[in-house]
Amino acid sequence: MTLRDAQGLVLTAASAEAVAAFDATVAAYLRYRLDASTHLKALLAADPECGMAQVLAGSFAMLAYNSAQLDRARAAQARALAATERATPRERMHATALGHWVAGALDRALATWEEILAEHPHDILAFRLHHFNAFWLGAPERMLAAAERVLPRWSATLPGYGAVLACRSFANEECGNYLIAEAAGRAAIELDRGDLWAAHAVAHTFEMQGRRGEGIAWIERLEPHWEGANNLKHHLWWHRALYHLERREWDAVLDLYDRRFRDLASPVTQMQPDLYIDVQNAASMLFRLELRGVPVGDRWVELADKAEARIGDCLSAFTLPHWMMALAATGRFQAAARMLEAMREFAATRDGTVAAVVREAAIPVCEAVLAHRRGDHAGALAAMRPVLGIMHRMGGSHAQQDVLEQLFLDAAVKAGSPADARMLLERVAGRHPVPPERRVGYAEAARNVAH
Numbered sequence: 001m002t003l004r005d006a007q008g009l010v011l012t013a014a015s016a017e018a019v020a021a022f023d024a025t026v027a028a029y030l031r032y033r034l035d036a037s038t039h040l041k042a043l044l045a046a047d048p049e050c051g052m053a054q055v056l057a058g059s060f061a062m063l064a065y066n067s068a069q070l071d072r073a074r075a076a077q078a079r080a081l082a083a084t085e086r087a088t089p090r091e092r093m094h095a096t097a098l099g100h101w102v103a104g105a106l107d108r109a110l111a112t113w114e115e116i117l118a119e120h121p122h123d124i125l126a127f128r129l130h131h132f133n134a135f136w137l138g139a140p141e142r143m144l145a146a147a148e149r150v151l152p153r154w155s156a157t158l159p160g161y162g163a164v165l166a167c168r169s170f171a172n173e174e175c176g177n178y179l180i181a182e183a184a185g186r187a188a189i190e191l192d193r194g195d196l197w198a199a200h201a202v203a204h205t206f207e208m209q210g211r212r213g214e215g216i217a218w219i220e221r222l223e224p225h226w227e228g229a230n231n232l233k234h235h236l237w238w239h240r241a242l243y244h245l246e247r248r249e250w251d252a253v254l255d256l257y258d259r260r261f262r263d264l265a266s267p268v269t270q271m272q273p274d275l276y277i278d279v280q281n282a283a284s285m286l287f288r289l290e291l292r293g294v295p296v297g298d299r300w301v302e303l304a305d306k307a308e309a310r311i312g313d314c315l316s317a318f319t320l321p322h323w324m325m326a327l328a329a330t331g332r333f334q335a336a337a338r339m340l341e342a343m344r345e346f347a348a349t350r351d352g353t354v355a356a357v358v359r360e361a362a363i364p365v366c367e368a369v370l371a372h373r374r375g376d377h378a379g380a381l382a383a384m385r386p387v388l389g390i391m392h393r394m395g396g397s398h399a400q401q402d403v404l405e406q407l408f409l410d411a412a413v414k415a416g417s418p419a420d421a422r423m424l425l426e427r428v429a430g431r432h433p434v435p436p437e438r439r440v441g442y443a444e445a446a447r448n449v450a451h
Contacts, residue, residue, distance in 0.1 A: 006159040007122040011052060012087035018047035023159070025056055026125055030163040032196040032232040034268070036060070051083035052125075055094045059129060062101055065276040065316035073102050090120055097129070104315075104352035106133055110142060117146060121153040124160040131167045136318065136395035137353065140174035147171045162191040162198065169201035173208065174397060178433070181205045194225040196232045203239040207399050210434035212243040231268060231275055234261040238281040242399065245285075246440050250294045257285060257299070264302065274306040276319040280396070283322035284403040286329070288441065291410055304330040311335065312342040317354065317362040317394040321404065324366040328373035336370050361391045365404060372407055377415035384408050385420065388427065398431065406441040413445055421449045 005011045006023040013019050021043035028036035040060060043053045058076030061069040080095035093116050100109035113130035116123050127150060134142040147168040154164050169185035172178075182205045188198035199222045206215035219240045226233045237260035244252040262282045263269055269278065283303055286296045303326035310323060320343065327336040343366065347359035368384035371377070384391075384407075391404060405428055412420035425436050425446055436442035 007124055008158075009090065009120060009123060010088050011050075012084070012091055013050045013052070014047040018043060018050055018053070021046050022050070022052060022056070027159065029056075029060075030124065030128060030160060030197075031192070031194065032230050033228045034230045034271075035228060036230075049083055051080050051087045051091050051095060054080035054083060055091075055098055056125075058098045058102065059125075062098075063132070064272070065319065066274075067313040067315055070102065070315075073098070077102050090116055090123065094126065097126070101129075101133065104350060104354040106137055106353040110134055110137070110139075114142075114146065117150055121150040122158065122160075124163060128163060128167070131171070135170075135174075135397075136316070137357070138392035138395050140171055143167065143171035144175050144177075156191065162188040162195055165191070166195055166198035166201055169198060170204065173201055173204045176431075178205050178209060189222070193222060194227070194229075196226060196229055196236065200232065200236055200239070203236060204397060204399060207239065207242060208433060210246075210438060212246050215243045216240055231272065231278055234268070234278055235281055237261040238285065239399070241285060245288060245292075248292075248440060250289065250292075253285065253289065254294075254296075257282070261285075262299070274310060276316045279303065279306065279319055279326075280322050280400060283325045284400065287325050287403055288406065290329075291406055291441065300326050300329040304332055304335075307339070308332065308335050311339045312346070314343055314346040314358050314362070315354065317357045318396045318400070320358070320362045320394075321365045321369050324369040325373075328370050333370075333374070340366060340370070357393050361387050361394050365391055365394070368411070369407065372411050377411040378417075380411040381408070381415055381417060381420055384411070388424075402441065409442065409445055413448075418449050421445055425449060 003011050003013050003016065003019050005019060011019050011022060013022065021039055025036055025039040025043055028039050037060065040056055043050065044057065047053060054076045058073045058080060061073035061076065077095060077098045080098060084092040084095045093112055097109045097112035100106070100112060110130055110133055113126045116126040117130070127146060130146055131143050147164065151164060151168060154161050165184045165188035169181045169188060172184065173181035182202055185198045185202035185205065188195050202218060203215055206218060219236055237256055241253045241256040241261065244256070262278070286299055289296050307323035307326045314320065324336060324339060327339060340363065343358055343363050347355050347363065364383045364387045368380040371379035371383060388408065392401060405424060409421055409424045412424060425442060428442060429436055436446040
């Protein structure tokens, strides 16, 4: 009997039980739910020889962006490759894509997922893994192309349609198509009010359009539907804090920091206390607050402790400047120097996309973060100026990259370089619909720098 997954694709598996566990794992992954790993364990128990089960196991290890998980991912990929020798060409291509991902050859991984989607537009796993990796390579145009290419082949009758709409929403937002982004995200929420990625995409649209009150209300309204959610709910609370930051409601920001997106007592945080997205949320918010002169107490210390423990882990290029913010903020300059040296070694000894991004973008940006904290504002400008046009390749959204642009602007103002300040303000004004004069991180400089 030919077994098929929820989207109607042939799945080489031992039993209908294994297929049901596969579908449950993918569904939980798409919805950002903590029980995805529980469903994966059930799948592996039902059919450890299933190639796509091993693809999922390897992918989940890679999604953590933690080099301690690389051996697990590598072993799962080897098992997937062996198992898919007896499977379909599509399943073998999944194992190949995972191999490229593990090796850091993300351009090749993206191309492989795109090849799968050209033949199998209903392959929701290939679509979602492509979306994730294109985002963290700063390639929203590839996210958008994939979403628009598969969308005509989908309908609400297929499980996973809401996830396609959510990805379409976020891709359009990052490409500046806000009307399409909001409509697609709202349509996904109509299908599933607990869709965190759709909620997130619309939250980004509100952020980019300066609709802060609507953004706060949006997150408040949807939060009751996030039961069982993973760390993405922390990121949504971070977005809410950004709206309050723009309204200069510092106490609300710090309350959200302590009780929501950096609650160290939360079971979700304790499961992965140094997860990359949580670290980015925390460090970038503390950095923004300090730029506005808001005291943040000793909140940097636990982040710096985790940063020291992760020196040499360069899998997530965009997280590296955030680790550096924590080390520099706590005066751990020797650790910061070790971190830069480890990054240089990684960039010099590894092949592939990730090493190139670390070498060309992450290292100079980290040098700028360190120089800025040490008061060497001219040095920060010198390090960062040549890479302003490529630092998006580290990944991160416009809202996330914004903290690096604020760093450069602050350095320009303090170094007495109106030309650099003006250049940065012009870059930001050209990309962001809300003028700098109406944005908390830019308003003062916009008033003081002659145009």
